[in-house]
Amino acid sequence: MTSLPKDFLAQSLNRIQPSSTIAVTQKARDLKAAGRDVIGLAAGEPDHDTPDNIKEAAIAAIRRGETKYTAVEGIPELRKAIVGKFKRENGLDYSMAQTFVAPGGKAIIYNALLATLNPGDEVIVPAPYWVSYPDIVLLGGGKPVIAETKIADGFRLTPEALEAAITPKTKWLIFNQPSNPTGACYSFEQLKALTDVLVKHPHVWVLTDDMYEHLVYGGFKFHTIAQVEPRLYERTLTMNGVSKAYSMTGWRIGYCGAPEPLIKAMAKLQSQSASGASSISQWASVEALNGTQDFIPKFQRIFEERRDLVVAMLNQAHGIECPKPEGAFYVYPSVRKLIGKTAPSGKTIATDEDFAAELLESEGVAVVHGAAFGLSPFFRISYATSTAVLEEACRRIQRFCGNLR
Numbered sequence: 001m002t003s004l005p006k007d008f009l010a011q012s013l014n015r016i017q018p019s020s021t022i023a024v025t026q027k028a029r030d031l032k033a034a035g036r037d038v039i040g041l042a043a044g045e046p047d048h049d050t051p052d053n054i055k056e057a058a059i060a061a062i063r064r065g066e067t068k069y070t071a072v073e074g075i076p077e078l079r080k081a082i083v084g085k086f087k088r089e090n091g092l093d094y095s096m097a098q099t100f101v102a103p104g105g106k107a108i109i110y111n112a113l114l115a116t117l118n119p120g121d122e123v124i125v126p127a128p129y130w131v132s133y134p135d136i137v138l139l140g141g142g143k144p145v146i147a148e149t150k151i152a153d154g155f156r157l158t159p160e161a162l163e164a165a166i167t168p169k170t171k172w173l174i175f176n177q178p179s180n181p182t183g184a185c186y187s188f189e190q191l192k193a194l195t196d197v198l199v200k201h202p203h204v205w206v207l208t209d210d211m212y213e214h215l216v217y218g219g220f221k222f223h224t225i226a227q228v229e230p231r232l233y234e235r236t237l238t239m240n241g242v243s244k245a246y247s248m249t250g251w252r253i254g255y256c257g258a259p260e261p262l263i264k265a266m267a268k269l270q271s272q273s274a275s276g277a278s279s280i281s282q283w284a285s286v287e288a289l290n291g292t293q294d295f296i297p298k299f300q301r302i303f304e305e306r307r308d309l310v311v312a313m314l315n316q317a318h319g320i321e322c323p324k325p326e327g328a329f330y331v332y333p334s335v336r337k338l339i340g341k342t343a344p345s346g347k348t349i350a351t352d353e354d355f356a357a358e359l360l361e362s363e364g365v366a367v368v369h370g371a372a373f374g375l376s377p378f379f380r381i382s383y384a385t386s387t388a389v390l391e392e393a394c395r396r397i398q399r400f401c402g403n404l405r
């Protein structure tokens, strides 16, 4: 391979890391391709197929010739469906001009941050966090301010930790629930305690990432920030997408509701980068939001059973403590009691990264280490895979933990 000329790559690239969840997924794939018996529990996507009515809507759109450039902000039909979704499910009033469509939820976050950050601007990111938040902040020239949460608080940000993280330079709080990687959710009262803090700091905007809204269990009732505190509506970006709820990760559609001037700024940026999202995926998303929602409770039941299985089996593993979260399809167990032990290979487990590496090496189970999400010593398991595979993976984890000395 030829090398690039010196200074060819942008310095901004040095500020960021490649996504570690994608890296672990790729490593598991490579080991599998090399003939190893590997179970991958690192991927962040539902394992079931996109519902048929949504696929049919996409096929119909192709047949109608909806295959050309769309408006940068999204097709009017989808923006209208987004207005309807926010009203119906969140009690939020957004006009069409306050909505925006991007190629994935990640692109919504990227556009919002790149369109608003100036050097020195601070962005509060509760940890553990979804891996991309700090890196997108850094790409935008901002400074991530990490606010750690505790397992004892169910990995929820406390009002005290939020207050302590706010400075005159804070521009955004990035808030995500149900959480990737912990699955943590916030009740109305827990959200209200946070919004009470935010109301006192009018310069702080909130980017709420509600991607996993529909993946909640045990009768949990989801609320979003602008709904809990209408006084924050004027400085909240409510982000969502079809990737997780409708099993559409590959279709690449994310959307948001936000004050119109911010939407205009994001559209300006996207007009010189991706342009509009895929026309076909946008038509599929119209059906996702407007069509039957019957499969959502079905998906929820399946995920809830798997969550219960994984939590029970992991808590039987020697030295692991696994809380039971209310949402998403992740658990975030602690390996605190295993740090300092020796793996069958003779290597000492000094960090959660060692734990994940040795687990992959000796039992062929791929998980993502907590350090990647900014809080150690933990690891993340995605339970978006079949019960049989999860049972086998948990048995292997139990054996691995039992063999540590």
Ligand SMILES: Cc1ncc(COP(=O)(O)O)c(C=O)c1O
Residues within 6 Å of the ligand: 044, 103, 104, 105, 106, 107, 130, 176, 179, 180, 209, 211, 241, 242, 243, 249, 252, 253, 254
């Ligand atoms: C919390 C969170 N936000 C945003 C995204 C990005 O979603 P999309 O695939 O639509 O870009 C993900 C995907 O893993 C996620 O976990």
